[in-house]
Amino acid sequence: MNKYFNYQKGEGFIEGCPLSALAEKYGTPLYIYSEKTIRESVRRFQKAFSGIAPIIRYSCKANSNLRLLEILKEAGCGADVISPGELAITLTAGFTPKNIIMEGVGKREDEIKFGLKKGVSFFSVESLSELATLNRLASKQKREITALLRLNPDIAAGGHHYISTGKKENKFGLTEAEVISVLKNPAAFPHLKINGLHLHLGSQIDSPEPYLKAIKEAERLRQIYPFQFLDLGGGFPVRYDKEMAEIEVFGKAICGAIKKFDLPPHRASPARGEDIKIIFEPGRHFIAPAGFLLTRIIYRKDRPHKRFLVVDAGMNDLIRPSLYEAWHNIQTVREPKGKNNSFEIVGPVCESGDFLGKERLLPDTIKEGDLLLIGEAGAYGFSMSSNYNGRLRPAEVLVSGKKSRIIRKRETLENLTAQF
Ligand SMILES: Cc1ncc(COP(=O)(O)O)c(C=O)c1O
Incomplete structure (x- = not known):
C-alpha cells in the first residue's frame, strides 16, 4: 500500500x-x-529519464478528473487524449493544444475535425484510411499537422491479455509493411508532416525488454526516413500484488538504448541519439498508487x-x-x-x-x-x-x-x- x-x-x-x-x-x-503521491511519481519519473529529457504526455484515460489533470499539468506533463471528451477536459484543465496528442484506433472524421478545430497538431494514426482522412482535413489548416504512425510491432507486453496491445492479433496500429510504405513515400500525404513512430505496447509491462525491442524496431525503420519523434507510449508498471521493477530500472535501460540510437545515414551532424525526441504517455504509473x-x-x-x-x-x-x-x-x-x-x-x-x-x-x-x-x-x-x-x-x-x-x-x- x-x-x-x-x-x-x-x-x-x-x-x-x-x-x-x-x-x-x-x-x-x-x-x-493523495496529492503528494502524484507529484512524487511524476518527479521520480522525470528524474529516472532525465538523461534523455523526454516529452511526457499523461494518458488521460487512466483518470481524467479535472483537478488531478491540473496537478499533472503543473508537474510538467502534456496530455494524451483519446476522444473529444478527454480533449475538452484537458483544455479546461489548462493544457495548451501544442502539448496534447490525439490518439485512438477509431477516430471518426468529426472527432478529428474537433481536434483540429481546438488546435491539436499532433495525431497518432492507426490505419491508412485514417491517414488519408487526416491529410485531407489538414489541407484546410494553416498550421503544420504532425502525424505519428502507430506501429503494431508484434511484441508481447502487458500484465493481462486485455491490456496487451502490441501483438499482431490486436486491433491496434499499422502493420510494419504499411508503415514502410508511408515512410518510403511521405509525399503521398503532402498536407502532413509524417514525423515519427508511436509504439505503445501494453499496460503493466514488468521489464524494460519490450521497450528495448521497440527501440530496435524504430531504429531499423528510421534508416528509411529520418523522423524526429519516437513515442514509446505508457505501460510502466505499478505494484499491486507483485513486486515490479522500479522506474529507475526502466530509465537506465531505455536512456542507455536511446543514447546509442543510430543516426539515419543521411544525417551526419548531431551525436548518436541526440536527434531523436522521445515521448512517453504514462497513465497508470502516475495515478494508480x-x-x-x-x-x-x-x-x-x-x-x-x-x-x-x-x-x-x-x-x-x-x-x-x-x-x-x-x-x-x-x-x-x-x-x-x-x-x-x-x-x-x-x-x-x-x-x-x-x-x-x-x-x-x-x-x-x-x-x-x-x-x-x-x-x-x-x-x-x-x-x-x-x-x-x-x-x-x-x-x-x-x-x-x-x-x-x-x-x-x-x-x-x-x-x-x-x-x-
Ligand atoms: C496509446 C496508449 N498510450 C498510453 C496508455 C497508458 O497506459 P498506462 O496506463 O499503462 O501507462 C494507453 C493505455 O491503454 C494507451 O492505449
Whole structure:
C-alpha cells in the first residue's frame, strides 16, 4: 500500500487526514487521492529519464478528473487524449493544444475535425484510411499537422491479455509493411508532416525488454526516413500484488538504448541519439498508487464455506477485479488486531462477478459498519466506472497534508434521470 496510508493511534490516515472523518464528511463509497503521491511519481519519473529529457504526455484515460489533470499539468506533463471528451477536459484543465496528442484506433472524421478545430497538431494514426482522412482535413489548416504512425510491432507486453496491445492479433496500429510504405513515400500525404513512430505496447509491462525491442524496431525503420519523434507510449508498471521493477530500472535501460540510437545515414551532424525526441504517455504509473477507494461494510454473512463482507462499493465503481481479475490491496481502516479470517469482499451489484477481493485475510472481529480501504485504485478506477444497476458514481476527494477537498461531486438521482 502507498506509504501515505498509515495508522495513527489505531486509526487509518491518508497523508494527514483520518479516513473515518473523510467517510463522515463525504460519505462512501469515496475515491480519495493523495496529492503528494502524484507529484512524487511524476518527479521520480522525470528524474529516472532525465538523461534523455523526454516529452511526457499523461494518458488521460487512466483518470481524467479535472483537478488531478491540473496537478499533472503543473508537474510538467502534456496530455494524451483519446476522444473529444478527454480533449475538452484537458483544455479546461489548462493544457495548451501544442502539448496534447490525439490518439485512438477509431477516430471518426468529426472527432478529428474537433481536434483540429481546438488546435491539436499532433495525431497518432492507426490505419491508412485514417491517414488519408487526416491529410485531407489538414489541407484546410494553416498550421503544420504532425502525424505519428502507430506501429503494431508484434511484441508481447502487458500484465493481462486485455491490456496487451502490441501483438499482431490486436486491433491496434499499422502493420510494419504499411508503415514502410508511408515512410518510403511521405509525399503521398503532402498536407502532413509524417514525423515519427508511436509504439505503445501494453499496460503493466514488468521489464524494460519490450521497450528495448521497440527501440530496435524504430531504429531499423528510421534508416528509411529520418523522423524526429519516437513515442514509446505508457505501460510502466505499478505494484499491486507483485513486486515490479522500479522506474529507475526502466530509465537506465531505455536512456542507455536511446543514447546509442543510430543516426539515419543521411544525417551526419548531431551525436548518436541526440536527434531523436522521445515521448512517453504514462497513465497508470502516475495515478494508480495515488488513489484509494473507501467503502463501508453493509452486511457480514458468515456461511459454512465462506464469509462474505458485502460493501457499498461495487464493480460499477471499480471494475478491475471483475474485468481483469486484478488484485488490489484491501485494509481495514481500524488498525487490525487479533486473529484473522478469510473473507470475500463483494459489492451490491446483481452479478456473482461483482467482487473487490477474494480470500482476503482480515481481522475476525470485523463487523457491519466498519470501513475498508482499497489501494492502488487511482488508475482505471473512477475512469472506468458506470451507472450499472442504477448506481450513482462516487464522489472524489483530494487530500493534501491535513486538508481535503471535493474534486468531483457524488452523482445524484437527478444526474441519473437528466438524460431522458
Ligand atoms: C496509446 C496508449 N498510450 C498510453 C496508455 C497508458 O497506459 P498506462 O496506463 O499503462 O501507462 C494507453 C493505455 O491503454 C494507451 O492505449
